[in-house]
Structures are given as C-alpha cells and as structure tokens.
Amino acid sequence: MTTPDGPETSDPGDPPDTGDGSDPRDTSDTGSDGGAEFGFETLAIHAGQDPDPTTGAVVTPIYQTSTYAQEAVGKHQGYEYSRTANPTRTALQQCLAALEGADHGLAFASGLAAEHAVLHLLEPNDHILIPHDAYGGTYRLVARVQGPRGLEFTPVDLSDLDAVAAAWRPETRLVWVETPTNPLLSIVDIEAVARFAHERGALVVVDNTFATPYLQRPLALGADVVVHSSTKYLGGHSDVVGGLVATKDPGVAEQLAFLQNAVGAVPGPFDCFLTLRGIKTLAVRMDRHCATAAAVVELLGNHPKVDRVFYPGRADHPGHEVAARQMRGFGGMVSFTVAAGEDAALEVARSTRLWTLAESLGAVESLIEHPHRMTHASVADSPLAVDPALLRLSVGLETANDLLGDLRQALDRVG
Numbered sequence: 001m002t003t004p005d006g007p008e009t010s011d012p013g014d015p016p017d018t019g020d021g022s023d024p025r026d027t028s029d030t031g032s033d034g035g036a037e038f039g040f041e042t043l044a045i046h047a048g049q050d051p052d053p054t055t056g057a058v059v060t061p062i063y064q065t066s067t068y069a070q071e072a073v074g075k076h077q078g079y080e081y082s083r084t085a086n087p088t089r090t091a092l093q094q095c096l097a098a099l100e101g102a103d104h105g106l107a108f109a110s111g112l113a114a115e116h117a118v119l120h121l122l123e124p125n126d127h128i129l130i131p132h133d134a135y136g137g138t139y140r141l142v143a144r145v146q147g148p149r150g151l152e153f154t155p156v157d158l159s160d161l162d163a164v165a166a167a168w169r170p171e172t173r174l175v176w177v178e179t180p181t182n183p184l185l186s187i188v189d190i191e192a193v194a195r196f197a198h199e200r201g202a203l204v205v206v207d208n209t210f211a212t213p214y215l216q217r218p219l220a221l222g223a224d225v226v227v228h229s230s231t232k233y234l235g236g237h238s239d240v241v242g243g244l245v246a247t248k249d250p251g252v253a254e255q256l257a258f259l260q261n262a263v264g265a266v267p268g269p270f271d272c273f274l275t276l277r278g279i280k281t282l283a284v285r286m287d288r289h290c291a292t293a294a295a296v297v298e299l300l301g302n303h304p305k306v307d308r309v310f311y312p313g314r315a316d317h318p319g320h321e322v323a324a325r326q327m328r329g330f331g332g333m334v335s336f337t338v339a340a341g342e343d344a345a346l347e348v349a350r351s352t353r354l355w356t357l358a359e360s361l362g363a364v365e366s367l368i369e370h371p372h373r374m375t376h377a378s379v380a381d382s383p384l385a386v387d388p389a390l391l392r393l394s395v396g397l398e399t400a401n402d403l404l405g406d407l408r409q410a411l412d413r414v415g
C-alpha cells in the first residue's frame with residue numbers, strides 16, 4: 001500500500017488547515033456513533049445538511065465558487081479552493097458516510113473515478129481478486145489501466161470460497177466485491193469473504209451500486225471500503241454522473257482524500273446538489289423498485305415465452321439465502337432469458353413502449369437492454385460472455401400495471 005506524502009503547504013489547492021484540527025473535506029458529525037440514533041430516512045434527509053448557517057436556507061446551497069476569501073493569510077473558514085473542498089460536496093460526503101455507517105465519505109466525478117482512487121491504494125506487483133462477472137468498466141480499469149502498470153489480478157467467482165482460496169497468493173492485498181452482480185444478479189456473502197480476506201491481511205472493497213446503502217450496508221458486514229456509482233440509484237433520476245467512497249478506516253480515508261485533491265477527479269457543486277436531492281428519496285424509491293420488481297418477476301416466471309428468470313428474491317436463486325440475510329430487499333434489477341433465443345430477445349427489446357431500450361440503470365424510468373450486444377459487448381468473445389437470449393431490466397417507478405402490461409404485450413408478440 002502506498003503512503004501518501006501528505007499535503008505540501010504552499011499550493012492554493014492544498015487541504016485546508018482549519019486551525020482547530022478539523023478537516024471539512026471528509027467525515028461527518030453523523031458518523032457511525034452519532035448516526036446510530038436516527039433511522040435511514042432521517043439521515044438521508046438531514047445528515048450533513050443542517051440549515052445554511054448564513055441564511056437559514058433549508059436546502060444545502062449550490063456553492064458555485066472555485067475559491068474563498070481569506071481574512072488573513074491562512075485564516076479562513078475551512079475552505080480555500082474547491083478542488084480540495086466545497087461546502088455542497090462536504091454535505092454529500094457527510095450524508096453518504098452516515099448512510100453507510102462510515103466515518104468518512106468522499107465524492108468523485110464518476111463511479112470509475114472513485115474506483116480508480118481506491119485502486120491507487122495498491123502498488124505495482126500487488127495482486128487483487130475481482131469478480132468473474134465484474135462491471136465492464138471495472139474490468140477495463142483493472143485490466144487495461146492498472147494491469148499494464150503492474151497490478152496483478154485474478155477474476156474469480158466470489159460466491160465460491162474454495163475458488164477464492166485457490167486464487168489467493170501471498171501478495172493478494174485486496175478483494176473487489178460486487179453483489180448483486182451484473183447482469184445475472186449473483187450474490188456474494190460479504191461477511192464470509194471479509195473474514196477470509198482479513199485473516200490474510202487483505203482489504204475488502206464492495207461496489208454497492210446495485211443494492212444501495214438502504215438495502216445493504218457492507219461496512220457492518222465487515223467490508224473496509226464501499227464504492228458507488230451515484231449515477232445509478234443514489235442520484236436516481238438519470239441526470240447526473242458521479243461516484244462515492246465510504247470507509248471507517250482513517251488511514252484509507254486520508255490516502256483517498258489526498259488522491260481526491262492531488263488527482264482532482266471531483267464533482268462540481270451542482271452535481272453534488274443533484275445527488276443529495278436524489279438521496280433524500282432513496283428509501284421510498286427503493287421500496288417501490290423492490291415491490292414492482294417482485295411483480296415483474298412473478299409475470300416473467302409464469303410466462304411461456306420466458307426460459308430462466310434471475311432475481312435474488314426467488315427461492316430458486318442460488319444466492320437467495322445469503323441475499324435474504326444481508327439485504328433488506330432484493331432490489332430493482334431483473335434479468336431473464338427468452339426461450340426462443342437471441343432474435344426473439346431482440347424483438348422483445350424492440351417491442352416495449354414504456355420500457356426504454358437503453359444502458360444504465362437505477363432511475364425512475366424503466367429500462368430494458370440486451371447485455372450481449374450492449375453493456376457486455378466488449379466481453380462477447382471471452383469466457384465472461386453472457387447468453388445472447390438474455391435481457392436485463394431496470395425496474396422503474398411507473399405504475400406497476402402499466403409496466404406489466406407493456407412487458408406482456410412485447411413477450412406475447414414473439415414466436
């Protein structure tokens with residue numbers, strides 16, 4: 001692991017010295033202890049978001065500023081330069097930390113920028129395990145950006161601890177977990193992987209994008225770091241790209257805050273505002289995503305044109321028991337195969353009217369996509385290839401009966 005040099009003192013973008021030893025860039029006053037007395041919805045609406053001290057504004061303002069007036073050299077209110085710290089970003093970071101039961105939150109310009117910062121904790125010749133069905137962008141980042149710079153990696157089925165043990169090396173430093181995975185919604189037992197990794201001195205990172213902190217809290221299950229693409233459920237409205245990291249580990253947080261400032265892949269204040277606004281309704285949105293997804297799964301399971309349905313809420317899903325234990329609900333993502341094969345699947349994807357044919361996920365609009373030719377096209381000729389008859393749904397928040405009716409008419413159409 002790298003140890004950053006620590007901040008220099010002359011650059012205008014350096015971490016601020018607030019005089020009282022506090023650092024406005026990270027952490028929250030509603031961290032693991034302070035947050036415990038409030039429920040999730042309360043934290044989502046209030047953590048890090050006290051009324052604005054200067055005006056009383058109830059909503060955290062968009063501090064659209066790059067710099068901050070100083071009373072005298074080095075005498076300021078905790079903010080010097082917005083790459084280093086911005087009050088709208090601080091509010092988002094504190095809110096996320098509270099929701100994940102962390103002490104430190106960090107916001108980045110995208111999910112992949114957040115992942116890149118976490119992978120920067122490693123050194124050349126370190127070895128990591130990644131999911132055999134990792135998010136494509138994560139695989140590309142590891143294999144084509146970090147790999148050529150010396151990072152060693154092995155894709156593994158992380159739901160199989162024997163496979164994890166077989167892939168383990170003396171220089172394995174980190175396990176990168178996704179659960180549920182994309183697009184087959186496989187489940188990894190976070191607690192079991194964390195125990196195994198910690199016995200061997202490695203860190204566990206969980207990409208919690210599909211579950212969100214409302215459905216799953218990886219740090220409470222033993223993970224060291226949580227990453228998010230806030231582009232998906234946290235933002236929730238298909239209008240902002242962003243990434244977040246949460247951790248309780250002060251050493252990791254310090255290194256990440258250094259990288260956040262030194263590399264500079266930070267979100268602007270308006271993006272932070274949009275993400276904060278999305279998070280306020282996360283709990284009610286996730287409840288509805290889960291309920292409508294269950295109805296969609298029921299329809300698909302009984303439809304003669306459908307072959308297999310992948311959803312962790314189904315009793316026949318291999319990860320069902322673990323999911324029931326470590327998640328509050330089973331989420332809004334559903335995948336299924338069309339019995340008649342790829343052409344029929346393409347026809348279903350073409351025939352829906354309400355379900356928009358598009359990549360991405362986790363927003364108010366329902367989306368349908370064909371992983372083999374869309375999100376997973378880059379792995380089509382590899383062992384990671386997905387079944388060409390597979391379709392993936394991101395179940396949105398439209399009227400459930402409208403969504404069910406549209407899916408039924410599209411399925412009824414195919415031969």
Ligand SMILES: *Cc1c(COP(=O)(O)O)cnc(C)c1O
Binds near residue numbers: 207
């Ligand atoms: C979208 C996504 C990412 C990448 O996030 P961006 O915000 O697009 O950079 C990472 N992990 C998962 C699971 C995702 O769905």
